[in-house]
Amino acid sequence: MNGAAAKIDGESYFLDPFGCRKTGLVKVVAGQNVLVGYFGPEDGNGRMRTGRNAEVPYEEDGPLTCYFTISGSNKGAGYTGEKDGFLYYQGILVKAEAGQDYEAFKVDNKTYLVNEGGKVQTDNKAYRSGGEYAYVIEGGTVYQADNEGVKAGRVEALGTLPLLETEQTYQL
Numbered sequence: 611m612n613g614a615a616a617k618i619d620g621e622s623y624f625l626d627p628f629g630c631r632k633t634g635l636v637k638v639v640a641g642q643n644v645l646v647g648y649f650g651p652e653d654g655n656g657r658m659r660t661g662r663n664a665e666v667p668y669e670e671d672g673p674l675t676c677y678f679t680i681s682g683s684n685k686g687a688g689y690t691g692e693k694d695g696f697l698y699y700q701g702i703l704v705k706a707e708a709g710q711d712y713e714a715f716k717v718d719n720k721t722y723l724v725n726e727g728g729k730v731q732t733d734n735k736a737y738r739s740g741g742e743y744a745y746v747i748e749g750g751t752v753y754q755a756d757n758e759g760v761k762a763g764r765v766e767a768l769g770t771l772p773l774l775e776t777e778q779t780y781q782l
Contacts, residue, residue, distance in 0.1 A: 611638060611645045611646075611647040611658070611678075611679075611684065611685065611686035612683055612684065612685035612687075613640075613683065613782075614638045614640070614645070614647075614782055615647070615658055615686060621657050621658070622658035622685075622686060623649065623656045623657060623658065624636050624647065624649050624656065626778075626780070627780075631655075631656040632649055632656060632778055633649050633651065633652050633653075633654055633655075633656045634650075634651070634652055634667065634776075634777075635647070635648055635649075635666065635668070635776045635778070636648075636649055636776060636778045636779075637774070637776040637779040637780070638779075638780050638781075638782055639779065639781050640781075640782040641782075644700070645684075645687040646687065646688040646700050646701050646774055647659075647678060647686045647687060647688070647701075648663060648676060648686075648701070651667060652667070658678075658685075658686045659678055660678045660679065660680040660681075660685060660686055661677065661678065662676075662677050662694070663676050663677070663678065668774075674702055674703065675702075675703040675728070676688060676698070676701040676703065677689040677693050677696070677698045677701060677703070678701055688700040688701020688702065688774075689701055690717060690718065691717060691718060692722065692730055695729055695730055696724075696729060696730065697715065697717060697722050697724050697728060697730050699715075699717055699771045699772060700772075700773075701774070702774055703728040704717070704722075704724055704728055704769075704771060704772060705724060705727060705728040706724055706725055706726045706739070706769065707726075708726060710726070710740055711725065711726065711737070711738060711739040711740065712731060712737045712738075712739045712744065712745055713769040714752050714765045714768050714769060715768055715769045715771060716768050717771070721751070721752045721764075721768070722752070723737065723745050723747060723752045732747065732750070734747055734748055734749070735747065736755050736759030736760075737755070738759075742757070743755040743756065743757060743758065743759040745765065746759065746760070746761045746762075748761060751764070752764075752765045754766070
């Protein structure tokens with residue numbers, strides 16, 4: 611995302627093909643890579659945002675919590691993976707579905723168990739979801755749980771990762 615942004619007075623901004631400064635969530639497609647960045651609220655100055663951003667406006671689901679890489683060639687791009695104990699996918703906080711308590715997700719070939727707040731669970735124990743035992747974490751691996759909370763096999767059913775639709779998509 612850093613390479614798609616223009617530097618003006620030491621700050622990064624996204625300019626459309628007509629040179630107009632854009633705000634909000636912006637999706638950039640560069641070959642096989644799809645990057646999402648956030649350039650502040652609609653009534654803002656359009657400066658690139660990095661780090662954890664709560665209350666990112668999003669019409670589909672209401673405000674989102676997102677994390678955007680803070681440095682390097684991916685600066686400003688939505689982060690994928692675990693960061694500060696939370697799970698993100700293309701910048702969006704991954705959370706268990708409301709009422710499920712916990713849900714398993716696979717990101718970058720690793721299975722994570724997250725709660726409704728997006729916090730990654732790591733304690734070696736049995737976890738209840740929807741009032742029933744559903745998962746067991748043992749040695750950092752997430753397993754299905756039987757009715758007694760005993761490990762019953764590797765997790766097969768995974769939650770659906772969030773996908774961000776933006777009004778603004780640009781090809782590089």
